[in-house]
Amino acid sequence: MAEMIDLVQQKILDKEGIRNLAATWIAAGKQIVFTNGCFDLLHYGHLHYLAEARDLGHKLIIGINSESSVKRLKGPTRPINDEATRFHLLASLFFVDAVVPFEEDTPYELIAAIKPQILVKGGDWKPEQIVGSDIVLAAGGKVLSLPFIDGYSTTHIEQTILDRHQR
Numbered sequence: 001m002a003e004m005i006d007l008v009q010q011k012i013l014d015k016e017g018i019r020n021l022a023a024t025w026i027a028a029g030k031q032i033v034f035t036n037g038c039f040d041l042l043h044y045g046h047l048h049y050l051a052e053a054r055d056l057g058h059k060l061i062i063g064i065n066s067e068s069s070v071k072r073l074k075g076p077t078r079p080i081n082d083e084a085t086r087f088h089l090l091a092s093l094f095f096v097d098a099v100v101p102f103e104e105d106t107p108y109e110l111i112a113a114i115k116p117q118i119l120v121k122g123g124d125w126k127p128e129q130i131v132g133s134d135i136v137l138a139a140g141g142k143v144l145s146l147p148f149i150d151g152y153s154t155t156h157i158e159q160t161i162l163d164r165h166q167r
Contacts, residue, residue: 011091011098015113018061018100022114025059034116034132036063036107038070038154040079042089045152052146053120054095061098061114062090063107072105080158106131117141123148 013021022032033056039046054060064086070079079086083101091099102110111119111132119136125145127133133143 008088008091011096012087013098013100015100015102015110018098018110019113021098022059022061022116026115026117030059031057031118032059032061032114032116033057033118033120034061034063034107034111034114035120036065036102036110036131037122038065038074038079039086039090040070040074040081041154041157042086043152043154043157045149047093048149048152049122049146050090050093051095056118056120056142056144059097060095061100061116062096063100063102063110064090065105066101066103069103069105080154108132108135111135115139119143120146122146 025032033053035050035053039062050060050062065073067079067083081089087099087101090096100110100114108131112135116136117139118141119130119132120143121130123145127143127145130143130145136143
């Protein structure tokens with residue numbers, strides 16, 4: 001089991017580590033897909049979205065908001081899962097090639113460092129609203145908004161738990 005945990009942990013990189021790895025992948029002709037989010041409670045909607053994102057290229061990199069960033073974006077009750085849990089759950093998915101935490105509220109600097117050819121977000125984002133779209137489009141890449149699967153969201157799960165607890 002320790003060997004598997006080591007393989008998962010190797011996918012969790014810092015900004016410098018991912019910059020170097022992405023440059024190696026690009027030099028080898030690999031298309032990099034980048035997405036980002038909080039991924040607080042991993043659910044089927046996340047899995048479907050991430051698998052669909054990975055199908056768009058050769059390598060999938062996920063920028064994941066740090067705990068402090070999630071609190072600023074989602075409020076004082078979030079994240080529900082700690083950083084180690086969120087990072088390791090995503091890195092354990094076989095179709096995820098790298099997970100990179102970021103402290104800022106947006107992954108703009110991370111996108112500039114990685115220079116992915118494909119940038120994706122979920123269906124609630126129009127391509128022109130996606131942070132980093134200017135970087136990717138200027139380099140000739142694609143920016144896509146992938147559809148959500150109805151009924152799956154962390155907010156929905158959180159509300160279901162609260163509703164059941166109040167009964």
